[in-house]
Amino acid sequence: MTERLPSESRAADALEEAVGLAFRVLKGIIVLLGILFLGSGFFTLESHEVGYVRRLGQLDTERLAPGIHWRWPVVDDAVRVDTRPRTVKLDGFDLYRTKREIAEGTDPKREGGLDPARDGYLLTGDANIVHVELAVLVARRSPHTEADLRSVDIDAVTAVLLERAAVHSAAYRKVESLLKAKTSFLDSTRQELQASLTALEAGLEVQGLQLARDLRPSPQTKLAFDYVGQASQQADGLRASAERLADRIRNQAVVEAARVQARASSRAIEIVSDAAADRRQFDALLPSLAKGGPERRRALEDRLLADALNGAFDKVGEVFLVAEEGPLRIRLERDVTKVRRELQDKVRKEAGGE
């Protein structure tokens, strides 16, 4: 063995040290990469999410709750499912609106016919036209991945099935009943949509169906429909007015009938009491008449008359007793002064004649 020179020995030591350091660093890097690799397997699920692990392409049936979870990186996939219900809007049965009209919430003006390529509508059973915008709320059924496993775009599937259901529901309804009974239309559309989704095993449940824009006639016929509404209101007004009058008539009749009966009752009491009073007076007078003759009768009659007249002339305004024979003329005159003058002249003439 040859001896090393001091300088050669130092170089060898340095090289050895460098190689050792390099391998230690490499080891460290590998360990770090390993930690990072395993760390990438962590994933979190939000409160509105559930999760599944897909291993080598196959979904594990175990459902993971919201929180932090771990799976093997590369080998396993984390599948997140948003469990919140989603809203699908359908404006295919509505008039085309510009952005301004949408912002203002107004209906566009239309005259003449409708181009079905631009403006949507529903045909009713009596071949009339109405417009509507619908919004359906759907939720994923459990297991929550069923919907995403079944169709590429669940919103698109929901939308076309909703269109179909709406066309079917409107096709046998009259326009009047459709506009009046909107809830019935929504119910039958919703039922048909759910039946279609269930038959397709789409994994979706319809939670609600609403009118995003109300069912209404076209602008071309709006005035005519308003006119019908006004006529209904007018007819209701006529009926209400007639009812009020009828109530008044019935109430007045009750009052009148009561008055008639009250008058009759009062008159009945009068009749009986008068007859009784007359009889009492008669019974009181008869014995004295039975004893006397005609003179006594006449005297009694005069006394009765005098009693009747006693005090009566205080109440009477004027009394004129005229002759039995000869003409009787009654003159009504507003100007009393004129009549007085004429009478005075007549009296003067008669006095002068005498």
Place this chain on the structure above:
Amino acid sequence: MSDLTTETRGTPEAAESGGAGRRLTLTVAIAVVIVLILRMTLFTVQDHEAAVVLTFGKPTREQTTPGASAKAPWPIQRVRTVDKRLRVLKGPLEEVATEDGRAVVVGTFVLWRIASPQMFLEKLGDVGKATQRLETILHTHQAAAISSTPFEGLISVDRSKLRYRQVEAALKAALQGEAEGLGLEVEMVGIRRLGLPKTATESVFERMRKDRERLAGAILERGRRTADTIRHKAQAERNDRLTVAQVEARNILSKAEAKARPHIQRMAADPSLALHLKKVEALKKILAEQSTTLVFTPQNSPFDLLRRAWKRTEEKRK
């Protein structure tokens, strides 16, 4: 140099670190090779997918169940995956004539999926071409299905006359027959839009306006008639009630007269006295109620009572 190398290798520490390094390098190299081999020979199929293994470009095998599978490395074999989930095809709106010659505008849709991936790739190749083919098939059969349906099979207030199910079933059967040969499956065909040509909608609006006018007139007329009926009924009720009240009143008066009759019959013992008493009573009532002017002659009863007094006055004057 070789001595130096020998020298360097000669120490125990150098020997230990060199061996560990080699092992580490070997391990990493083996791991990388394994991963590469796996990458080149394994493929996974997800649960919504199907895979077709192409050997030198030709489809040779299908894999429709999810999981991992083996294949030869590229360029011997490669894998094409297809999404086998349901897709939506919305056909364009088309004007078609019904069986009874009415023009309608119809829009349909097809829910389809890839059923046989190998056949799909051989016959079509991609989803775009599949969509185009299905549209063409749909167009062909849609017109035939609608033209064999009467107008009231599409809209009618008599629900039993609607034939949507039959039209859609016929369309589905026609499409499915052709789609099968392309590796596709049609799950549903439906009518998503039904309308009328533009000119037809003009006459619809005109009719709607006239109908509404008639309806408004009928509603008003009905309202007026109902109002009249209500009033007449109330009037009739009033008359009935008053009639009943008057009958009641007559009964009351009859009973009163019956009660008074014994008194009157008693007074028949002296009719002259009874009559005189009645006259005096009448005179009292007239004089008590009236405060206006009275004009009478002694001929008038009861003022004939005053005749004797009048004659006595006349005689005295004479």
